[in-house]
Amino acid sequence: MIPKPNPSLYTPLPPEPTYVVLQFYHPPNHHPYLRRTLISISLLLLIFTIVFLLFPSDPHLQLVRVKLNHVRVNSSPHLSLDLSLSLLVKVFNPDLFSLNFDSLAVTIAYRGRELGFVESNGGRVKARGSSYVNATVVVDGFEVLHDFFYLVEDVAAGKVPFDTVSLIRGEIGLFFVKIPIQAKVSCEVDVNPKDQTIVHQNCYPE
Structure with a gap:
């Protein structure tokens, strides 16, 4: 007869461990x-x-003042015009480098015909600074036979229209490079030959 096993004499085996694998997402x-x-x-x-x-960038020109010195229409020995205008032009340098300009050239015309021309001396404008240049245009005995009827009408109306163009040329030294620049401003000026005054003035940059 085979004896029965005594359960108290056996130690139960521990349960098998459970492994959990953790995967981290990078x-x-x-x-x-x-x-x-x-x-x-x-x-x-x-x-x-x-x-x-x-x-x-190009400098900015502004015609600050226009002064009429004299204007006269001559009928003898031929129809001619005497005129003198003094202009004060402001030159503003918007760049961070100084501006050297060679000259300021000013021309004056009547109904599209150039009457006179003047060129002032050059100068220097510091960075972000301004400078003022004077220029006087003088016209003596300019024959106006081609515009005779226009001139007679303008004198009778007390308003003779003139066009002025101010042009400046210069250069800015950017490190070791000299860069040429220029600026121009045009003005329409109406002059009363009777009382020697300026009736109207309109300027615009080009």
Whole structure:
């Protein structure tokens, strides 16, 4: 007869361990790409800023004052015109470098025909600064036979129209490079030959 096993004499085996495998997800590292993008954008903005600040632009001309010295219409020995105008022109340099201009040239015309021309001395305008240049245009004995009827009508109306053009040429030294620039302003000036006054003045840059 086989004896029955005594359950109390056996130690139960521990349960088999359960293993849990944890996998961690590492997202792709975009920081280097983002950093390169920000650096590129910053460099572009810096380049645009430097070009905007340093790239030279033309100076600004403004006719500040026009003074009529005298005007006279001569009928003998032939129909001619005597005229003298004094102009004060303001030159403004908007750049960050000084401006050297060779001269300021001023012409005066009547109904499209040039009457006279004057050229003043050159000068220097500091960065973001202004300078004032005087110029006087003198016309003596200019024959106006081609515009006889127009001139008679204008004198009778008390308003003789003249056109003035002020032109400045110079250069700006950008590091070791000399960059030529120029500016022009045109004005329409109506003069009363009877009382020697300026009736109307209109200026615009070109």
